[in-house]
Amino acid sequence: MSLADILGDGGALSRTFDGYESRPQQLEMAHAVDAALAHGTPLLVEAGTGTGKSLAYLVPAVRSGLRVVISTATKALGEQIMQRDLPTLARLGLPADATLVKGLSNYVCLRRLDDHRRAAATGKVRADGALTRVLDWVDHTDSGDRADLADVSDDAPVWRDVTSSSETRIGQRCQFFDRCFVTRMRRKAEASKIIVTNHHLFFADLALRQNPGGQALPDYDAVIFDEAHALEDIATEFFGVRVTRARIDGLARDATRAFDHAGLLKDPSRALTLTRVLATLADASDSMFRTLPRPRAESSRTFLRPESLEGDLGRAMRSLRSALTELCDQAREFVTLGDALLSVTRRADTTCEALDRIANPMPQAFVAYTDVDARGGGAVAAAPVEIGEMLKAQLWSRTKAVVLTSATLATSGERGFQFIRGRLGVPEDADSLQLASPFDFPTQAALYVSATLPEPRDPEFLAAAAREVRALVDVTGGGAFLLCTSVRAMRAFAEELRGRWPYETFVQGEAPKNVLLQRFREAHDAVLIATSSFWEGVDVPGHALRLVIMDKLPFDSPDDPVVASRIQRLTDAGRSPFAEYQLPSAALALKQGFGRLIRTRRDVGIVAILDRRLVKRGYGRSLLAALPPASRCHSIEEVSAFWAHASSATEEDFPRSTQGTNVPVRA
Ligand code: SF4
Numbered sequence: 001m002s003l004a005d006i007l008g009d010g011g012a013l014s015r016t017f018d019g020y021e022s023r024p025q026q027l028e029m030a031h032a033v034d035a036a037l038a039h040g041t042p043l044l045v046e047a048g049t050g051t052g053k054s055l056a057y058l059v060p061a062v063r064s065g066l067r068v069v070i071s072t073a074t075k076a077l078g079e080q081i082m083q084r085d086l087p088t089l090a091r092l093g094l095p096a097d098a099t100l101v102k103g104l105s106n107y108v109c110l111r112r113l114d115d116h117r118r119a120a121a122t123g124k125v126r127a128d129g130a131l132t133r134v135l136d137w138v139d140h141t142d143s144g145d146r147a148d149l150a151d152v153s154d155d156a157p158v159w160r161d162v163t164s165s166s167e168t169r170i171g172q173r174c175q176f177f178d179r180c181f182v183t184r185m186r187r188k189a190e191a192s193k194i195i196v197t198n199h200h201l202f203f204a205d206l207a208l209r210q211n212p213g214g215q216a217l218p219d220y221d222a223v224i225f226d227e228a229h230a231l232e233d234i235a236t237e238f239f240g241v242r243v244t245r246a247r248i249d250g251l252a253r254d255a256t257r258a259f260d261h262a263g264l265l266k267d268p269s270r271a272l273t274l275t276r277v278l279a280t281l282a283d284a285s286d287s288m289f290r291t292l293p294r295p296r297a298e299s300s301r302t303f304l305r306p307e308s309l310e311g312d313l314g315r316a317m318r319s320l321r322s323a324l325t326e327l328c329d330q331a332r333e334f335v336t337l338g339d340a341l342l343s344v345t346r347r348a349d350t351t352c353e354a355l356d357r358i359a360n361p362m363p364q365a366f367v368a369y370t371d372v373d374a375r376g377g378g379a380v381a382a383a384p385v386e387i388g389e390m391l392k393a394q395l396w397s398r399t400k401a402v403v404l405t406s407a408t409l410a411t412s413g414e415r416g417f418q419f420i421r422g423r424l425g426v427p428e429d430a431d432s433l434q435l436a437s438p439f440d441f442p443t444q445a446a447l448y449v450s451a452t453l454p455e456p457r458d459p460e461f462l463a464a465a466a467r468e469v470r471a472l473v474d475v476t477g478g479g480a481f482l483l484c485t486s487v488r489a490m491r492a493f494a495e496e497l498r499g500r501w502p503y504e505t506f507v508q509g510e511a512p513k514n515v516l517l518q519r520f521r522e523a524h525d526a527v528l529i530a531t532s533s534f535w536e537g538v539d540v541p542g543h544a545l546r547l548v549i550m551d552k553l554p555f556d557s558p559d560d561p562v563v564a565s566r567i568q569r570l571t572d573a574g575r576s577p578f579a580e581y582q583l584p585s586a587a588l589a590l591k592q593g594f595g596r597l598i599r600t601r602r603d604v605g606i607v608a609i610l611d612r613r614l615v616k617r618g619y620g621r622s623l624l625a626a627l628p629p630a631s632r633c634h635s636i637e638e639v640s641a642f643w644a645h646a647s648s649a650t651e652e653d654f655p656r657s658t659q660g661t662n663v664p665v666r667a
Contacts, residue, residue: 001093003030006059012092013055021601025435029056032433033403037064037222040400042430044228044417046409048437048628049595053405054085057224061194062089062096066221066401069195071202073227073234074537075102078196086194098194101185101217103201108134108144109164110176115257115340116161124260130158144181155512160250166204166216167247167347168254170339190218199231203238206394222401227537229406229588232387232423236562239390240366240383241354248285248320251347252278255327258340277326284323288316289378292370298486299560304368304380309359313370317380321355324348358382364569369561385565388425396427408591410434411584412625419584437598437628444598445630446642448472448608451615456552462489465610466496468636469549472608475640476647478503478525479605480547483535483593485554493551494529503527508534520544536592541599546647548597549608553623554589555582583619587626594627604646606639 006012007030009022029047036043037060047053058081061068072078082100089096117135120127130152137149146152146159164182177183189195201216202223208214225231256265256278264270291313293302308314328348335342361368361382371379384390396402404426410416417432450468454460473480480503484490490508498505504523506516508530520528521544528534535554556563570577590609597605607630614620633639 003027003034003059006092006094007055013088016091017088023050023052023438025438026052026056029053029405029433029435030059032431033057033224034060034063036403036431037061037066037068037401040222042396042400042427043403044409044420044426044430044432045403045405045435046416046433047405047407047435048439049407049598050437050439050601051407051435053407054081054226055088057226057403057405058085058089058096058194059094061222061224062086062094064222065193067193067195067218069197069202069217069220069223071197071199071223071225073199073230075198076537076539077226078102078198081196096194097192098196099185099189099192101189101195101197101201102145102147103198103204104164104166104169104182104216105159106145106147107164107181107185108138108146108162109168109182110138110144110180111170111174111339112164112168112254113138113162114176115254115261116158118261119257124257125161128158130156131162134158134162141181143185153512154514160246161253166208167251167350168343170343170346173342174339186218195220199225199227199234200238203235207238209394220399222403223395223399224403225405227406228404229408229420229592230536231404235387235391235424236383239387240381241357242371242379242381243351243354243358244379245285245289245377247351248281251327251344251351252281252285254340254347255281255331255344258331258338258344259334262334262337262341264334264337274330277323277330281320281323281327284316284320288313288320288380291316292372292378292380295372298488298557299563300373300487301369301371301561303561303564304358304370314359317355317359321352324352324355328352355380367561367565383562385562385569388423390425392425392427396425407437407595408588410626411587412622419580419588422580439598439601439628441598441628441630443631443646444601444604445628446606446633446639446646447594447627447630448606448633448636448639449612449614450608450610451612451634453610453612455613456611462492462496465551466493468608468610469493469497470501471636472547472549472606472639473501473503473527475636475643476547476606478523478527479544480527480549481534481545481596482527482529482549482551483596484529484531485550485552486557487531489551490529490531497527497529501527505529532589534596535589536595538596539599540596541603545597546603546605547608548593548605549610550590550593552611553586553609553613554593555586558582578619583622587623590623591626591628598628604649606633606643608639 004011004027007022007027011022014020014022029045029051032043032045033056070081078100086096086098119125120131133152141148169182195217205216208216259265259274264274295302328345331341331344335345358368358380365384366382367385368382371381409420411419416434453464453468469482482493484493494507504526506520506526506528513533520526521540524544558564558567566581567577570581594607597607614623631642633642
């Protein structure tokens with residue numbers, strides 16, 4: 001079967017699935033991916049929402065006979081590929097040997113579970129119902145994937161103590177190695193042609209490959225990155241280092257347990273020393289994380305400059321490092337008493353190395369910073385300022401057939417892919433393809449830019465913007481996302497709005513993201529106030545989401561140390577950071593935010609941007625040009641008229657209960 005026989009008009013997909021509509025854009029993308037895989041050439045594809053891009057790359061990937069890694073930014077897309085798209089192809093006679101490879105923290109570690117079980121049996125940790133359920137389930141599960149145990153929530157504390165990680169996994173020396181879920185998953189992946197994973201694990205694998213013998217994925221012939229707009233941030237994280245309070249606390253907990261199981265805490269000749277070493281580590285960690293500067297600006301991150309290391313923070317980091325060294329030395333003396341002690345020495349060692357890299361970042365190439373998030377979690381970290389050169393060495397030179405695709409890769413104009421090419425070090429010879437969405441945007445969506453509000457920096461902005469939000473939400477009767485560019489703005493809007501209108505209001509952080517989304521979908525007329533984590537990768541098709549409001553243009557905060565370093569680097573090179581970095585970056589983020597609204601051919605809705613700079617500043621034109629061609633509204637009255645017309649047409653044609661459910665293949 002040719003690609004057209006499968007994806008084209010009257011092809012196998014349309015014959016097999018009622019309601020499946022072939023799309024020329026999808027077929028064009030499939031041909032381009034097919035050629036990239038066949039010739040081993042890199043390819044960039046921007047495919048607007050609704051193109052059906054997952055099938056457009058899966059069909060050529062499965063037919064190629066190559067081992068292809070499909071990497072996604074979100075778990076949801078990886079699961080959709082495994083549970084919906086690949087089975088769809090199997091029904092067409094294109095079965096694929098495929099394995100879903102998740103990050104290690106998704107799998108139960110039998111060694112850690114055994115340690116935890118023993119600690120619970122002796123009363124060292126509290127044995128709760130969640131542990132009992134995990135122990136029951138682990139005897140029956142084939143996968144060991146925590147997502148398969150639905151009645152223990154994803155954020156239950158037990159997972160922290162019983163799941164695997166690159167730090168805690170000790171490999172072939174482990175007594176559980178052959179039964180280990182991670183080992184089994186990797187063996188399955190080695191026998192598969194299609195490996196579905198996520199960007200985090202893909203880059204963890206690239207980072208591991210810098211050491212001889214290190215890898216998390218089997219060798220592959222080609223890689224396809226979906227949701228490739230997220231690559232830069234994720235790669236930056238993985239080529240950097242980070243020491244968090246959770247990492248130190250977890251190590252201290254596991255070390256205590258390992259010493260205890262080895263009988264050392266009951267050994268009078270050892271107990272005193274080990275107890276002191278553990279107490280010193282706890283004190284040093286507490287003191288270092290308490291010393292982290294509270295962020296003053298919109299970013300949670302603050303520069304960690306050499307002069308900061310001469311003060312309290314530097315002293316606290318050195319104390320933590322010496323406490324870790326002492327722990328490592330003590331554990332090393334007893335590694336013959338158990339695998340867990342070997343794991344402790346390795347983790348303490350790598351944490352010391354990370355602290356050294358943070359205290360002495362490679363000049364110009366890396367930036368060190370502290371990070372204190374809204375919930376008070378703390379970290380010290382170092383990240384590469386640019387990852388283009390690293391990707392050239394680690395990715396582009398190693399694998400020829402690399403496909404990058406997303407609904408948002410290109411800015412407006414002829415040089416649309418220039419930005420992403422530069423940021424990710426894409427080879428010159430990479431082809432590119434830009435495919436418009438098949439949706440009828442002028443009919444399905446309206447774009448309203450509030451031109452009369454004060455500028456976002458104006459002290460009057462919040463109150464005026466909140467009034468505008470109320471008016472807009474009244475037009476659609478709820479069903480709205482209010483996407484803010486900072487946590488501070490999110491909280492301020494929540495304060496202004498919640499309880500002062502009849503709409504159920506959810507605020508990011510009050511429950512896990514998937515729970516909030518579920519509640520939002522079920523409520524139909526709710527409002528969700530959130531920041532960047534809802535700005536992309538969120539799929540709410542149908543009537544539940546019919547209004548997306550963005551408070552400001554999503555320029556990255558110049559207070560962020562990584563962003564500031566990138567700006568500085570371009571300035572030093574005599575280039576324009578605004579034109580070459582900040583503006584294109586904001587254009588892609590804006591497009592992502594817009595992309596939350598129209599998810600199927602049947603969706604209708606409004607995007608409202610409360611930032612007048614979009615129409616008052618010269619650069620606004622290029623931002624507007626990058627957005628889908630929605631109808632433009634210039635007042636709330638025009639928004640209201642658009643909605644009255646669009647929603648009545650939708651009600652007639654597509655009753656609410658069926659919206660978003662009867663199109664088998666979406667974006
Ligand atoms: S091999 Fe690693 S992940 Fe598997 S049980 Fe042992 S320590 Fe845990």
